[in-house]
Amino acid sequence: MCQWPELAEAVPGLAGPMRRYLEQIDTVLRPGSVRNTDQALRSIATFLHQHHPEITSLDQVARAHVEGYKPWLAARPGRQQLASNATLAHRLGTLRMFFVRIDEWGWDEAPARVPMFPGDLPRQDHPLPKALDDPTAAKLLRAAHHDDRLLVRVTVEMLLRTGLRVSEYIALPANAVVLFGEMPWLHVPVGKLRDDRYLPLHPDLVDLIDRYRTTYVDPANPLLLPRESGRPADRHSVTRILNHAARTAGIGHIHPHQLRHTLATQAINRGMSIEAVAAMLGHHSLDMTLRYAKIANRTVADEYFAVTEKVDALYAQAGQLPADTLGPNMTRLSREHDRLLGNGRCNRPTALECAFECICETCTFFTTSIEFRPTLQAQYDDAVAKDQHHRAGTYRALLATITESEAS
Secondary structure, X not given: OOOHHHHHHHOHHHHHHHHHHHHHHOOOOOHHHHHHHHHHHHHHHHHHHHHOOOOOEHHHOOHHHHHHHHHHHHHOEOOOOEOOHHHHHHHHHHHHHHHHHHHHOOOOOOOOOOOOOHHHOOOOOOOOOOOOOHHHHHHHHHHHHOOOOHHHHHHHHHHHHHOOOHHHHHOOEOOOEEEEOXXXXXXXXXXXXXOOEEEEOOHHHHHHHHHHHHHHOOOOOOEOOOOOOOOOOOHHHHHHHHHHHHHHHOOOOXXXXXXXXXXXXXXXXXXXXXXXXXXXXXXXXXXXXXXXXXXXXXXXXXXXXHHHHHHHHHHOOOOXXXXXXXXXXXXXXXXXXXXXXXXXXXXXXXXXXXXXXXXXXXXXXXXXXXXXXXXXXXXXXXHHHOOOHHHHHHHHHHHHHHHXXXXX
């Protein structure tokens, strides 16, 4: 890929406006975003310089040039392999935004019409976050607890119990732990999304931080949790620490961000609200947080097993009746096992499976109201008296629904 001095000399009509655009976005975007944009612009400038030398100014770029650039970009080898769909989408999306913005800004150098469309971006996969399951997370935490190096324990505990990004963890200032009333909180300064937040800290984690700082950290050090030498930790040192604990636990390689995914998944599936999880993780959009709700979703599991029970009943084979069921004892069995219905009784013996028990009351289209309370109460009492727990649970839920509707 050509560098800007070379491009500026070869095609100043392309390099000039592109570099001016970089100067503009440098005032509002993070350095990483500016670097990515720089790469995207130099990429298409290199393509045009090599394959369309007739293009001498930006306003000459047309749709046909973009259509030639896309397969050229996809075929370029990366460090180890061809670019992924995510990389192509990011590069092409950045380029499209460049054309859209200079058109909106009314630059004289802008093409007569934006030569790129949303459809130019390849569709991306959307894999779920790779969280550790509960047994694996527990193994990791136990391994960290038994490690001779206190920094291993404090690093694993902090990332697994707070959901911090690595960049946030290594940048925590020395005064990050604060008290509001009697509750310790962790102040996470402005970071990736340009805002700060507060996280509740478990007292045991506060004690662990105090132990580490008392043992290894100079009070004058500006960081909360530097390395034992006092030097700042970095992404690579944190990854090495986590994987030391992972090897001890026998769980293979892990990435620091997996601990963030793990906390979010555990919290949602144990009843924490989406809004609270979003605030804890520092998400601006609930769409980001909702991805975690798709993992081991308890609501899906509960509804699945509720439906499975009914489907199994439809597939169940009728059991063989005891020898005394058909005969003189039929009347006795009818009295012992009859079920009170809304408009009569069912004399089905318990030994004979029924695929349709309570089928109306458990149907999604079934509704009830206060005028049916006496009937439902009688059915519930009848089920309790006969130890018919499944039926009793059904009618208990229906009675509770009526009570809730009255309260509201």
